Amino acid sequence: MSADSVTPDLLAILHPDPVVAEQQYRRLLSDLTRAMEWRGCHDPEGVAAEAVYRGLKKAAAGVDLSQAGLRGFVFGIAKLVAKEGWKRDTRAQQLAPETWEQMASRRRDHEAAEAQLTLASIQRVLPEQEWQMLLRYSTETDHEDLCRELGVEPGYLRVKIHRLRKQLRPLAAGALPRARSRATGLPKESA
Amino acid sequence: MDDEVVANFLLGTLDQERSERLFDRLGTDADFFERVAACEDDLILRWHHSQLSAAEREQFERAYATPARQHRIRAALAIVQAGEAWRSSQTMPAAAHPATERRIGSWRWWRAPIAMPRLAIATGTAFLVLAVAVTFWPWAQPPGSDTAGPNRSLTFATTLTAIGDKGPGEEPGRTRNYDRVVLPVQTDVVQLRVKLDAPVGQPLTAEVLSVDAGQAHSLPVEVHPAELLTTAVVTMSASDLPNGDYVLTLARADGNRSTVISRHAFRVSRAGR
Numbered sequence: 001m002s003a004d005s006v007t008p009d010l011l012a013i014l015h016p017d018p019v020v021a022e023q024q025y026r027r028l029l030s031d032l033t034r035a036m037e038w039r040g041c042h043d044p045e046g047v048a049a050e051a052v053y054r055g056l057k058k059a060a061a062g063v064d065l066s067q068a069g070l071r072g073f074v075f076g077i078a079k080l081v082a083k084e085g086w087k088r089d090t091r092a093q094q095l096a097p098e099t100w101e102q103m104a105s106r107r108r109d110h111e112a113a114e115a116q117l118t119l120a121s122i123q124r125v126l127p128e129q130e131w132q133m134l135l136r137y138s139t140e141t142d143h144e145d146l147c148r149e150l151g152v153e154p155g156y157l158r159v160k161i162h163r164l165r166k167q168l169r170p171l172a173a174g175a176l177p178r179a180r181s182r183a184t185g186l187p188k189e190s191a
Numbered sequence: 192m193d194d195e196v197v198a199n200f201l202l203g204t205l206d207q208e209r210s211e212r213l214f215d216r217l218g219t220d221a222d223f224f225e226r227v228a229a230c231e232d233d234l235i236l237r238w239h240h241s242q243l244s245a246a247e248r249e250q251f252e253r254a255y256a257t258p259a260r261q262h263r264i265r266a267a268l269a270i271v272q273a274g275e276a277w278r279s280s281q282t283m284p285a286a287a288h289p290a291t292e293r294r295i296g297s298w299r300w301w302r303a304p305i306a307m308p309r310l311a312i313a314t315g316t317a318f319l320v321l322a323v324a325v326t327f328w329p330w331a332q333p334p335g336s337d338t339a340g341p342n343r344s345l346t347f348a349t350t351l352t353a354i355g356d357k358g359p360g361e362e363p364g365r366t367r368n369y370d371r372v373v374l375p376v377q378t379d380v381v382q383l384r385v386k387l388d389a390p391v392g393q394p395l396t397a398e399v400l401s402v403d404a405g406q407a408h409s410l411p412v413e414v415h416p417a418e419l420l421t422t423a424v425v426t427m428s429a430s431d432l433p434n435g436d437y438v439l440t441l442a443r444a445d446g447n448r449s450t451v452i453s454r455h456a457f458r459v460s461r462a463g464r
Contacts, residue, residue, distance in 0.1 A: 020438050023436055024402070034228060116276050119277050134270065135278075158233055167433070
């Protein structure tokens with residue numbers, strides 16, 4: 001069975017309510033995918049999906065999770081899965097230097113219309129104070145003034161901004177795992 | 192673990208032992224995970240603003256050369272571009288700024304012979320407008336308006352109707368659905384209403400679970416009996432409902448246990464401008 005075979009019974013390991021279980025599954029998958037990116041895994045999405053599936057299967061079989069919890073257990077499995085993956089294909093997909101140059105020029109020559117659309121979307125999703133805070137943080141090179149105005153520490157503001165970005169999932173969340181299809185009524189996250 | 196260690200981890204330059212310990216902590220400490228993710232957002236911004244040293248930039252461009260991390264950079268830059276578009280719309284040349292021109296010319300205007308009568312007329316008009324506003328403002332507000340004055344809080348009430356196929360007492364085969372709750376920006380208090388088609392009996396309790404954050408609020412429930420349907424009302428602060436997905440669970444206490452009588456999924460967002 002592959003990672004695509006996460007059944008409702010396995011999801012129930014996360015929470016008895018299938019709606020909550022689906023959301024927690026997606027969050028675990030998303031976090032683990034991002035952690036595998038940080039680890040330098042060449043297929044973070046695939047490794048994360050496989051690790052979560054194996055972890056849920058083992059949890060359903062009654063493995064002891066008291067030490068690390070399910071999340072820690074799955075993260076541990078992901079390390080092993082990543083090693084297996086690396087054995088199969090160790091070629092890394094790297095950007096060539098000229099492509100980095102294109103990325104740099106894209107920073108300078110951004111599409112004005114696209115930026116306006118993104119701005120309008122952000123302003124629709126977030127309250128005014130929050131989107132202004134987010135956009136100021138994103139465009140200012142020194143955040144001391146903003147911290148002083150808000151009366152918060154830089155570390156707190158950084159996490160606050162991160163949480164605002166999470167609310168802009170289609171715009172800001174970056175690489176998200178392919179969502180499993182479940183009749184929960186909650187829309188799938190974009191890949 | 193300080194920010195420099197986290198940055199080295201993200202850039203792939205941290206030693207193996209500490210990298211493994213940090214990775215393991217990501218799995219057991221969700222708050223720490225969030226902190227590392229926030230550090231990554233900052234790292235991308237610093238790269239974009241050319242604030243990394245030459246060595247750091249080289250390490251960044253090596254570590255972030257994979258398609259998945261490229262996607263994350265593009266998503267981050269989309270917000271930066273939106274911010275720059277917003278700033279461009281806010282900035283006006285100082286010479287063309289109407290307020291600046293008024294300040295420059297105001298001293299000369301004050302010296303003009305006709306200044307005093309103009310000032311008197313302007314002051315009198317302003318006083319008249321203010322008097323009218325103060326006099327009529329309370330009666331200008333229609334009853335039940337959601338406009339909040341300075342000393343009033345804005346309450347937003349909504350009835351949750353979407354129910355799923357897996358909740359207790361539901362018809363089999365019904366597709367699970369969710370309610371969209373769009374809050375006006377100035378909302379202070381949110382009332383979640385649920386119609387119950389059976390007598391309640393014992394007092395009810397409510398739990399509102401944030402699916403995204405994993406936080407749960409336990410709240411009392413007001414029950415308003417009616418001839419056909421009883422309404423359960425859960426009241427909570429709007430600040431406890433940031434945008435995201437939630438599940439409201441209503442339960443009835445049966446001795447030492449509680450019996451869930453209904454669950455409702457809903458998604459909170461704020462009204463656009």
